Amino acid sequence: MKWIYRLLSLIAALFFLAPIVWMLVVSIKKEGMKIVTLVDWFTPPYSFAVYEEVLSTTKLSNWTLNSFMVAVCVTILTVAVAALASFALSKIPFRYRSFIFFFVLAGLLIPGEATVIPLYQVAKDMDILNSYQGLILPALASPVAVIVLKSFFDGIPNELIESVQIDGGGTWRIFTSIMLPLTRPALASMAILTFIGSWNNFLWPFLSVTDDNLFTLPMGIPTLMNQYSEDYVKPMVINTIASIPIILLFLVFERQIVKGISLSGIKG
Template structure:
């Protein structure tokens, strides 16, 4: 449970932070080859995760990231979906609002933290919740990158409760029920934010 919470929280915080900064840069800051960069990120959606699992494992092995929290967290931080979704929300913020902040002496960081993030809170909440759920339920990468049972997450740890000599269905069912409680509570608490983030396509006002 601790490993699952720790990994999921770290992945969620860093993924949303990096995706928000990348989306803001591609949405509001001028630089060369902006369109090419956007299509490069967009092309990441065309590649299934299973297709890069072998080179990803080799890179993690060469960097000595296997059997570590870093190995569980770092490969999950790149999320093209989060970047594209947040960029589409940032596009809905009027440029006149940003120019007024610049006239008052506000810099890029102030615009990002005090204007863009608060106005797009529903989108950020939605991406955070979806990222947390994805990390919480992730099985393939932890299964390949971790062999130390002290680093097992719940999707890996639950099968170890099943004995190969006897059929004990009680323990796995109990643990599965317990592991689903955080996700259910997360949805109940942030239901409005999830619905807003999924339904809105821009900023109204």
């Protein structure tokens, strides 16, 4: 039976890899090549000239840098805020703790689209529209991250915390020396999922940014696609450049992604 599962896994892997391989191959084709059959997509000659043209004549590299910087900042700050909030809700006794947790839990019931208008008004009043702050700050509140990390913190025995307190350790030492190391898989999982979510985010950047120098990839790519509606190679080059960071991220952190998702029970 094992070989059947392996065969099915291989077929599924090839099924999901086929579009990526096709995108990579088409992106290095020469422009104007005549395509008659499927085989023509994969036959030489190949060239990276279109990559040079796209990077030199568009702002794609700038948008890629914007997306990367915003995603990194959102990831670091979101995980830090969620970890601190989760630790407080899990291990620090205070009044109305349960009410605050259910208040955070209620955030999952509200669609993100329903908060766009008030969020835009708050950003406008703070004068952070058309800025990196406007792209980063509204994305920091993550009820999912708080709930997932709290479930991990709840699973850590209180005896470990008491042992640190007996040795004279304070709350900050408990958090940094006990909580964070023991919840590393969950932190890595939430960091990667947050990065991917920020990288692919379109709605909020679309509403909050009008300066094309501040565009992220999900905003900038559609403007380029309209220019190359009759071409195949340039759109594939653009999508390849936009996809490479996420593909590399998955290849590097594959084990952390799988382990974190399996432990936290996240589906998606």
